[in-house]
Amino acid sequence: MVVLLALEEKIHAKKSIITGSFAIVCIFLADALHLLPIGPLVNVFNEKLSIPVYITGIEWEVIAVIVGSSLFVDITSRSGLFTWMAIKLTKASKGSPLMLLICYSLLTVLFSAFLNNVTAMIIVGSLSAVSLSKLGKSQLLLGFLLIEGFLTNVGGLLTLISSVPNIIIGQTAGITFLEFFIKSSPYVVVASIATVALGAKLYSITGHSDEDEKSEAAILIEGFDECDGISSWRFFYFSAFMFALLIALFATASSLPYLNELGLGYIALSFGILMLWAYRSEVNTFYSGLDWDLIFFFMSLFVVINVMEHAQVLALIGTGIEQIIELGARLGTAGLLLCSAAASAVTDNIPLSAVLSKILAAKGTASDSSLWWSVIFGANLGGNLTPIGSASTVVAVTLLHKHKLGVTFMEFVRRALPFAVMQLVLATAYVLLAL
Amino acid sequence: MRIDEFESQFIRSTREPFKFHSPEISTVAVVSDSPQSGAAQVLAASTSLLSDTPVLGKASSKVSWQLIHGELYDSVRALLNIIEDVKPDVIFVERHLKTKIEDRVIGLSNYIDALTQSCITPLVILPECEDSNMANVVRPAKEILVDSKQLVGNHNLINWALRFVVPDTKLFLSHIEDDRDFAHYINVISRIPELDTDLAEKAIRGTLLKIPEDFIDRVRSGVEKLSSDISVKGIIRLGHSIADHLDIIQKHKIDLLVVPGASQERRMLSETTYGLAMECREIPILVV
Secondary structure, X not given: OHHHHHOHHHHOOOHHHHHHHHHHHHHXXXXXXXXXXXXXXXXXXXXXXXXXXXXXXXXXXXHHHHHHHHHHHHHXXXXXXXXXXHHHHHHHOOOOHHHHHHHHHHHHHHHHHHOXXXXXXXXXXXXXXXXXXXXXXXXXXXXXXXXXXXXXXHHOOOOOOXXXXXXXXXXHHOOOHHHHHHXXXXXXXXXXXXXXXXXXHHOOOOOOOOHXXXXXXXXXXXXXXXXXXXXXXXXXXXXXXXHHHHHHHHHHHHHOOOHHHHHHHHHHHHHHHHHHHHHHHHHHHHHHHOXXXXXXXXXXXXXHHHHHHHOOHHHHHHHHHHHHHOOOHHHHHHHHHHHHHHHHHHOOHHHHHHHHHHHHHHOOOOOOOHHXXXXXXXXXXXXXXXXXXXXXXXXXXXXXXXXXXOXXXXXXXXXXXXXXXXXXXXXXXXXXXXX | OOHHHHHXXXXXXXXXXXXXXXXXXXXXXXXXXXXXXXXXXXXXXXXXXXXXXXXXXXXXXXOEEEEEOOOOOOOHHHHHHHHHHHOOOEEXXXXXXXXXXXXXXXXXXXXXXXXXXXOOOOEEEOOOOOHHHHHHHOOOEEEEEEEOOOOXXXXXXXXXXXXXXXXXXXXXXXXXXXXXXXXXXHHHHHOOOOOOHHHHHHHHHHHXXXXXXXXXXXXXXXXXXXXXXXXXXXXXXXXXXXXXXXXXXXXXXXXXXXXXXXXXXXXXXXXXXXXXXXXXXXXXXXXX
């Protein structure tokens, strides 16, 4: 299944079909071999419930966060809020390519942190293509898209909800939103600055060379109208308020009464449904806009992992992981980070983080252990090594192809290597020294 | 993936800024087929249309008027040679140069065809009238109509029109999308099951008309910053480019029509420009 997921593009099969097929076979074999405890469940009221075995293995909290956040982001983007923010920052750059890179990098990190890395890459990547073309600087697009792609995975480390591996590991380890942010933000700031500096140097992205060019670029950039996508100012302000409130609630949920019991999934779903009121007569558009491939992929993946857990496969992988951890506190932590990164570079980081989190939990790893962070950093940053390493790098490559700047697999690896090595060295040092 | 959706949104939010740049005019050639005495009347009438000092921007030098009367040339090549020597910044030319009255129903004359095709100098085609009456027909332009299907971003066309304004001029910027072409594309869309015809019609119509509307807004605010005496009005709609423009000319009592000239690639006037130049014989036409 892992190999097929890595070859997803080659075999032209969506993730959910691959994991779904394996889930069907796994459930059948597990039942035939009596590996799964099939039978009625007893709830808190001592009632016997007949719930299918493939339902109980699914981490519904993760699904709820993904569905709720996707709905919320999709509806909020209709308000023009994200394009408004993106164009405002574009104007702030005054058309200087270097300032544009800095502004877009900041935007990429923030959008990756608070929306998701795919949406961040789509918004910032599309805007980069349009604004560089307007400035007559399309030759810089390759550098911009690659740097933004690498930054989505750095930004994806900023909060607990920034990426799916964060959600999975955070849930398993019991790391709160605020704790996650406090621990990861210093690294995100340093790695972002280093990535932008390296990218500007490698792709010769500089400021304006003369005053005429500067004033011409400023006029062209002023031609952007940030209000064009806003059809209703009331909905715009409402969306901005709801967006800020959602982040605030995510950040404080663990210390708020009731919400700490209901969890992030409840908050995400509630906000998704509340926002749907703005389009109450056309909710079907948003339901059909959900990434059902991703949702069914998660559901079936959790089913497969649940079977693997009962079949002691995870315990077997765990013994391999244990050998890495037993290399010592420092070497083991660094080894786990680099192994996670290597695995994440060639396959999906979601099954990787799901498996590793189960294994670490089964070993009784404390929630403040740096091993969790090794997996978080490795799973996120490994995606920068190859064009298939993460969903956002796939989007970056798609944008490159769209603008006739297509890079081959090996060329991407060659261009990504300096960035990925730098980020991983920084991450290893940070995990060993600060966490 | 919604890459295209966001890219469209960003492209839509870009506005073409209007760049004002007053054209430099130091030499004007006035071409007539009359002998020197009659041609002098044409020259005198022409000077009333283009003042030495522009209302917007600054004149770098005084305009020198060069008269090329009918005795100076007897062939298209000879006229082109004179033009090449004079190197005018703009040419005023009488309609139907050296064409018999009975032949004037067709075309603009070989001379004007040659001028529009072989040189890039803007050309003012004077109205059809007797030389002695030219001064009554050609007058300072209080109502100017700029017509182009490629109006958006055509700064040169608008800047040339602005060079001819006088205080209190009304500058009409028109963009007429051909309704027959539009109907043809919607008919094609209606045959594609994957596309919602009503939605496509509404979206394409709205976008087609919004792009020139936004650009005209930019021109209006740009011109208003330069002078409060000049007002800019937009006329944007679906229709028939020639018939609608003739209506606009009549309705607003237009004094000067400004149209785009031959494109660099095709070296010939567009169907609309040629059609308007043929039909509209009562007012001067500036071909840029």
